[in-house]
Amino acid sequence: AAEGPRPAALTLLGPVPGAPSCPHGPALLFVKSSQGKEEGRRFYACSACRDRKDCNFFQWEDEKVSESRLAAREEYNRHHQPSFTHRQNVDRYKNFVLLPSSKRRFCQECQQLLLPAEWEKHSDHQFLCGITNAQLKSPSQLLYPLENKKTNAQYLFADRSCQFLLNLLTDLGFRRVLSVGTPRLHEMIQSKASQEEEFRVRSLLLDIDFRYSQFYTEDEFCHYNMFNHHFFGGEVARETCRKFLYEENDERVIMVADPPFGGLVEALASSFKKLMAMWKETEKEGHDNKEMPMFWIFPYFFESRILGFFPSFSMMDYQVDYDNHALYKHGKTGRRQSPVRIFTNLTPSMIVLPEEEGYRFCAVCQRYVSSGNHHCDLCNSCTSKDGRRWKHCVLCKKCVKPSWFHCNICNCCTLQKHSCGKTDVGCFVCGKAGHKRSACPSL
Ligand code: SAH
Ligand code: ZN
Ligand code: ZN
Ligand code: ZN
Ligand code: ZN
DSSP states (O other), rough: OOOOOOOGGGEEEETTOOOETTTTTEEEEEEEETTTTTEEEEEEOSSSOOSTTOOOEEEEEEEOOHHHHHHHHHHHHHHTSSSSOOOOOHHHHHHHHHSSSOOEEEEHHHHHHHHEGGGGGGTSSOOOSSHHHHHOOOOHHHHHOOOEEETTTTTBOHHHHHHEEEEHHHHTTOEEEEESSHHHHHHHHHHHHOOOTTTOOOOEEEEOOGGGGSOOOOTTTEETTTTTTTTHHHHHHHHHHHHHSSSSGOOOOEEEEOOOOOHHHEEEEEHHHHHHHHHTOOOTTTTTOOOOOOEEEEEEGHHHHHHHTTTTTTEOOOOOOOOOOTTTTTOTTTOOOOOEEESSSOOOGGGGOGGTTOEEETTTEEEEEEEOOOOTTTTTEOOOOOSOOEEEEEETEEETTEEEEEETTTTTEESSSOOOOOOOOOOOOOOBBSSOGOOOOOO
């Protein structure tokens, strides 16, 4: 296959009908562009993997693909599906839980629950013994978090943030959660539901990490790609999702998504819109002008991009913390450092943030804000995005980061260290001019 341009300079033209497929479902159409103009040939590439090492699918849009290559590709795609089906994994689980503790093994190399007949095959692999029911109920602790930076880095919620999200959802009266890329939230809901009689929240996990199919039934987990809205389980899985979104007995549903941060915001937005449309099509009275409630968990510097796709959304000040992310964890000092926020289409005043963590309610803005976020009378809003106190620039007529200063040559506020006049292309991450994605000060 020909060598395509580097992802950083790419524009996504979207999921398009009739796109060719790789093992991760329909590919996305891209084009290289500069200054908003398309440059060069359009091409298809894998939706899920932005590292060629993980999936090297590539095809020019106008490329003629021979019958034999098509056949080889289909064969390749089939071959690159997981070795067990979800159904098989469910059956294996049923057998696994019947085993006495001494015979319950989990292969750490294959990330797989082992049945005694399979021990032999994994004899020179590292494994864990005596897997408990509690461990089976928290697969996100048992499984190794995937760490591939470009494709599938898994950042798991710190217990406190997960607990906060769950309390928030239940306090808001939601009884069903469509957990998109949030295995830890899903698992917290599942285990609470199995332990507490009066806890009636249900969750359906949609995730590309097929390892989870070992622990959940087809009604609890769908193998799903959120960059192209692809259900690997086909129409049956799609129907499971549709059924889940149907609000029987007035059990209100909310979607919670915590996608990888690498970009492709438009692909995510497009999939979320399709999930919202699915909810809408379940045809409940009263849905007419409503949007499916959603929490989209994402860094604050994507605010303008997310709001561009979802004008009804607003960003909450709550800082979402992660367990395995060195940068996004609460420091020893207790200072919050995470850039990750909740974007939601629910009324901001309803999102109550914990006062014991320093959040307060701003009566003017009608929302909870960080302790460091001061209300600016000139902007008439609490303007800080990162939790630090921002300063108002009278020339820019807005508040800016404390570290910025007003450059008279560029005629705007920016970092002290910048090259004046370099304002051609906007950054892929924050949309601001003057730097490329790789040099984005937000990252
Ligand atoms: N904070 C969450 C995990 C977020 S990490 C929690 O603790 O529950 C991002 C999640 O998205 C991972 O579970 C990962 O497997 C999933 N993911 C990554 N790429 C995906 C894709 N293309 N489609 C669906 N899920 C994906
Ligand atoms: Zn305010
Ligand atoms: Zn201001
Ligand atoms: Zn300024
Ligand atoms: Zn930037």
